[in-house]
Amino acid sequence: MTSLLEGAKKLVTRGTDIGARIEGLDAATYAARGRLDDSVVDHAQAVIDRATGRLRLSATHTVVAIGGATGSGKSSTFNALTGLELSAVGVRRPTTSWASACVWGRDGAEELLEWLGIPPRHQTTRDSMLDSGRRGADSELDGVVLLDLPDHDSTEVAHHLEVDRLVGLADLLVWVLDPQKYADAAIHDRYLAPSADHQDVMLVVLNHIDTVPEERRQSMLDDVRRLLDADGLDRVPVLPVSARQGIGIAELRAEIARRAAEKQSTRARIDADVRAAALQMSEAAGDAPTRVLSPERVSALDEAFAEAAGVPTIVDAVERSTRMRIGRATAWPVVGWLSGIKPDPLRHLDLDLGADGRQLTGKGRSSAPQVAQVQRARVDTEVRTLADDVSSGLATPWVEAVQRASVSRLDELGDRLDAALASAAIEAGRLPFWAGLVRVVQWLLVLASLAGLVWTGVLAGSGKLQDADTPQVAGVALALVLLVGGIVLGLVLGLVCRLLVARTARARADEADHRLRGAVAEVSHELVVDQVEIELAAYTAVRNGLSRALA
Known part of the structure; x- marks a missing residue:
């Protein structure tokens, strides 16, 4: 290219940079390859080759x-x-x-x-x-x-x-x-x-x-x-x-x-060749303004992919599983034992959070909700709508290129969604630090209640429950205080924990939703958005290159 520019400098007149024009046509030709008609692109390439060849020779x-x-x-x-x-x-x-x-x-x-x-x-x-x-x-x-x-x-x-x-x-x-x-x-x-x-x-x-x-x-x-x-x-x-x-x-x-x-004929001939080739390519490429994908259209596509991946279903299961796990750990022990009988919502989907409660794992394709026919239809509709929307007004070759690119990798949808869900790190099953403290307190209250129950029974059996010598709190036997207080405080603590558990489960579900949707959005971008944006970038490169060639 150095020799091209050196040759072009000898032929630049009236502010016309032949080297820049050729480079513009070359950039447009490169971007148009495989998108515009081969005969048009091949002709432009031949013009570039002739022009660069001529510029390297005697001026x-x-x-x-x-x-x-x-x-x-x-x-x-x-x-x-x-x-x-x-x-x-x-x-x-x-x-x-x-x-x-x-x-x-x-x-x-x-x-x-x-x-x-x-x-x-x-x-x-x-x-x-x-x-x-x-x-x-x-x-x-x-x-x-x-x-x-x-x-x-x-x-x-x-x-x-x-x-x-x-x-x-x-x-x-x-x-x-x-x-x-x-x-x-x-x-x-x-x-x-x-x-x-x-x-x-x-x-x-x-x-x-x-x-x-x-x-x-x-x-x-x-x-x-x-x-x-x-x-x-x-x-x-x-x-x-x-x-x-x-x-x-x-x-x-x-x-x-x-x-x-x-010494103008060589310059004029190259100018004419480049301009003619650029005009021919411009006619084939169309003169529609360049464009980019709108955030709203991309968001709609991400939402369709998220539904196809079953993200709403998984998030709901994560919330219920989190509520169950933390609730079981912080509830009154007897209630916790009973709740352990219920199946984990995530296991119902053949999913698990792993030993540390941070990673969705499962058993192959059945790990996540299958891409249902209705959900796949919505994905196809959103992909088609996105392609139609962004290619509206473009010349036929670019419309076809955008549409072709938008569906070129959709066959990978199922496997890529599975991999995305498996790679999303979520903290749904890990117990919060306060759950351990609550569990200790609950067991202390259980022990206090049991101790109060046994003590009360002994006192009642010996007739000393109301005896003045029996330890009392505010005129009530300490044994009764332990029994009743342990039960009441355990129930109150359980109610408070239920509120905390609900709040934590919702927060964990929101975090899981954010991470899962982020992972799925990467798939939608890789399979569709990036492919379409490559075509839009190619169109922009063609238009910019032709503008330089026709300057």
């Missing part, structure tokens, strides 16, 4: 290609410009089988000719000793690489391919028309009209002007002008010449020399 040479139909005088024009009989001339059949090149100023042109694919046997250096008319280094065509292309209407397929290849590589195109066939659809439909974006690097020559009566020449030129305007080539000059008589050759040579001297 002092201008490649001028002369093209035309059989009998148009294309090769005669080439010979007239070079001053040498380098190309065979024919009227009735194609005589130019392969492109020939004439170079003014060989220094630095070897790599350029190699890039153009012109074999050495078809190359001529104009300032060699073959050129007896050379005027030293002051030749007006210094830096020109003039190409004589095969006839574009040749019956040989190889000729068509060679013309198309070199037309795509030339810096300046000179199309030679014949007075009898200048309206031929073959050249207008195949080469001229499709090149409207390249008209600043084109010239049109009406050859054999000597065969047209003088009084008809201007009207014929006007007709050619009309046809070019209809092709969208309103800025392309039309030059009347006669290669045989030498009419207009000096003017044509001067125009080519002027453009070569300005």
Whole structure:
């Protein structure tokens, strides 16, 4: 890329950074691969490759290609410009089988000719000793690489391919028309009209002007002008010449020399290529504004995934299990023993909190509630709604890309939800610190009550329950105080603990809900949201890249 930028700096004019344009198109092409039509992306990549290849080569040479139909005088024009009989001339059949090149100023042109694919046997250096008319280094065509292309209407397929290849590589195109066939659809439909974006690097020559009566020449030129305007080539000059008589050759040579001297044709050609490819890709990509997923739509998707994972059911079971576990530990021991008969709600779901009460574990796919048909239908609906919502207004290829990405990993839903639930650390089964203290107090109250019961029985049996010598508290026998007080305080403590247990269970359930939903949200993002956002990011990259390419 360094050589690309160095080459581009030599061609930057009027604030136009060719390197930045190419990089923009390259970024758009990379992001569009696999999303837009392959033919569009491949064409853009070919433009990038040609542009970077050209920028690495000589910036002092201008490649001028002369093209035309059989009998148009294309090769005669080439010979007239070079001053040498380098190309065979024919009227009735194609005589130019392969492109020939004439170079003014060989220094630095070897790599350029190699890039153009012109074999050495078809190359001529104009300032060699073959050129007896050379005027030293002051030749007006210094830096020109003039190409004589095969006839574009040749019956040989190889000729068509060679013309198309070199037309795509030339810096300046000179199309030679014949007075009898200048309206031929073959050249207008195949080469001229499709090149409207390249008209600043084109010239049109009406050859054999000597065969047209003088009084008809201007009207014929006007007709050619009309046809070019209809092709969208309103800025392309039309030059009347006669290669045989030498009419207009000096003017044509001067125009080519002027453009070569300005060193603008290479830049203009690359600009036109990049712009045309960017416009084609822009048309395929659409011009809808870039967008991101709305938080509301993502939240709705997360909720659907949470329901599919059975999070509400698990959270409810966690709350009831926590209430049961802590309640059993803090209740009046007799009540706790009775509550131990009830099954744990989590075990009913074939789930367990593990030895430390912090991790959901189970036995395979049955560990969590299965993804029911209704819940899976809701997931599918939310995924489809999310894709439709975010892709609304985009061009068809991007709508299809977003929809395809949104469901690309949904087959992993069940396994990924299981793994997410198993990885969520929740503290539902761990007893709070105060539960141990309450348990100690409850047992002390039980022992006090039992001691009071036994003592009361002994006193009542000996008739000393009301005896003044019996230990008393506020006039009541201490034995009765222990018995009644132990029971009453145990019941009161049990009621207080029930409130604390309910509060703790709710808090643990809320924490479990938060952690489980967070784990499930990671799954929804990995399977759907991230996939969609990749497509949206690609669309943004395409739009931004094309904006740079068209700047």
